Amino acid sequence: MLKRINYADLTQVLSRRKSEFLSRQKTVQADVQSIIDSVIERQDEAIIDWTNQFDGVQLDTFKVPSETLKKAYDSLAPNLQKALQNAYDSIASYHTLQTYTPLEDDQQGLYRAQKITPLDSVGLYVPGGTAAYPSSVLMNSVPAKIAGVKRIAMVTPPHPDGISATVLAAAHLCDIDAVYQVGGVQAIAALAYGTPQIPAVAKIVGPGNLYVATAKHLLSSVVGIDQFAGPSEVCIWADHSVPVSFIAADLIAQAEHDPLAQSIVMSDDEAILDAIDNELSKQVKDRSRHSIIVSSLKNYGLSILLEDKAQGPSAINQIAPEHLELLIQKPRRVLSEIRHAGAIFLGPYTPEAMGDYMGGPNHTLPTSGTATFASGLSTYDFLKRTSILEISEERFTQMADDVEALALEEHLDGHAESVRVRRK
Numbered sequence: 001m002l003k004r005i006n007y008a009d010l011t012q013v014l015s016r017r018k019s020e021f022l023s024r025q026k027t028v029q030a031d032v033q034s035i036i037d038s039v040i041e042r043q044d045e046a047i048i049d050w051t052n053q054f055d056g057v058q059l060d061t062f063k064v065p066s067e068t069l070k071k072a073y074d075s076l077a078p079n080l081q082k083a084l085q086n087a088y089d090s091i092a093s094y095h096t097l098q099t100y101t102p103l104e105d106d107q108q109g110l111y112r113a114q115k116i117t118p119l120d121s122v123g124l125y126v127p128g129g130t131a132a133y134p135s136s137v138l139m140n141s142v143p144a145k146i147a148g149v150k151r152i153a154m155v156t157p158p159h160p161d162g163i164s165a166t167v168l169a170a171a172h173l174c175d176i177d178a179v180y181q182v183g184g185v186q187a188i189a190a191l192a193y194g195t196p197q198i199p200a201v202a203k204i205v206g207p208g209n210l211y212v213a214t215a216k217h218l219l220s221s222v223v224g225i226d227q228f229a230g231p232s233e234v235c236i237w238a239d240h241s242v243p244v245s246f247i248a249a250d251l252i253a254q255a256e257h258d259p260l261a262q263s264i265v266m267s268d269d270e271a272i273l274d275a276i277d278n279e280l281s282k283q284v285k286d287r288s289r290h291s292i293i294v295s296s297l298k299n300y301g302l303s304i305l306l307e308d309k310a311q312g313p314s315a316i317n318q319i320a321p322e323h324l325e326l327l328i329q330k331p332r333r334v335l336s337e338i339r340h341a342g343a344i345f346l347g348p349y350t351p352e353a354m355g356d357y358m359g360g361p362n363h364t365l366p367t368s369g370t371a372t373f374a375s376g377l378s379t380y381d382f383l384k385r386t387s388i389l390e391i392s393e394e395r396f397t398q399m400a401d402d403v404e405a406l407a408l409e410e411h412l413d414g415h416a417e418s419v420r421v422r423r424k
Helices: 007-042 044-055 066-075 078-095 134-147 165-173 184-193 210-218 244-255 270-284 290-300 311-319 331-337 352-357 393-409 413-423
Strands: 003-006 103-107 110-118 121-125 151-155 178-180 203-205 233-238 262-267 302-305 323-327 343-346 383-391
Touching: 003 007, 007 044, 007 184, 007 210, 007 302, 007 311, 044 184, 066 165, 078 134, 078 165, 121 134, 121 184, 134 151, 134 165, 151 184, 184 203, 184 210, 233 244, 233 311, 244 262, 244 270, 244 290, 244 323, 244 352, 262 270, 262 290, 262 311, 270 290, 270 302, 311 331, 323 331, 323 352, 331 343, 343 352, 383 393, 393 413
Parallel strands: 003 302, 121 151, 121 203, 151 178, 233 262, 233 323, 262 302, 323 343
Antiparallel strands: 103 110, 110 383
């Protein structure tokens, strides 16, 4: 079921995958820009038209009343309320630990410090396509709240039969300030520029389809964004210590997200890879999102045969996967060799699904190899750092010659004069 390659072919396969992703992005840029331009020009009127066209819903107002959020929460079964609350508590307890150490350096005549300030406002995009994602509400809003963001607005696409009650319930639990039933590119444009009904925000976070991701990318000079996210992905390093039923189930769990999702497994034992293939064939037919899973595994699934265990970390660092599962004996022993992964899951009882919902670390992660330079969403993403500098007259005199020399080397005599004038 999975395409089988050798370690030596890995670079070529990854290169094709990235080229394909960039090609898909280019095909939608013009359409995305036209929607953005219409929202800039026609504001709420454009949002109403696009929502009617794409979602089949005719809106007059966008904001969902807070009473509706509370009613949605109260309507949930007790076990689902409990699950949401437990997930909230776990996510909050982890992100509360993410704090900047105060920075202050007071030398004789030279004071340097760093001021930390929460963002004023954040927009949270919650997808509303083939599934409902209350976990995205929690994962994106909880760290923002902990960071001290003053206003959090959530946008999510409407449906003719209403927005998912669980998504609205999660918004109530997270005490989100405003929820707007608007999705797609038009929602991103509204959050970036502001309209009469939807105030602009300082930063937009949250997952979305290719159109949403492209809109965030195109508007990243206007508004802050978390990252340019591609299709979701998992890489599993497997050996004989974990049942193949676990491994196959985790590959399927990734594949059910999206036909474009990528599920990778690697091992130095070809018999294990064969057994995983057989197990996938058995399990996939029982899943409700069967067609999506089959498409994903067929087109983007990958089985990598390593020559030996030593190639494992090298393969992982080249892939730089969004999710990495180490289903091998004593996984902690190899952590020091792994440099590039969005999130790492250790051992047979830590499937990616546990991290998606309940583990605590954030599930908004870098994709498409960007884990080589990017990190998962955290409390830090909602804080700004401002440097502070104060220099005494004596210390200024000691530094002035060096500053003047560097300024003149860069042909900036105005900079140099701003130093000279203080020495006269």
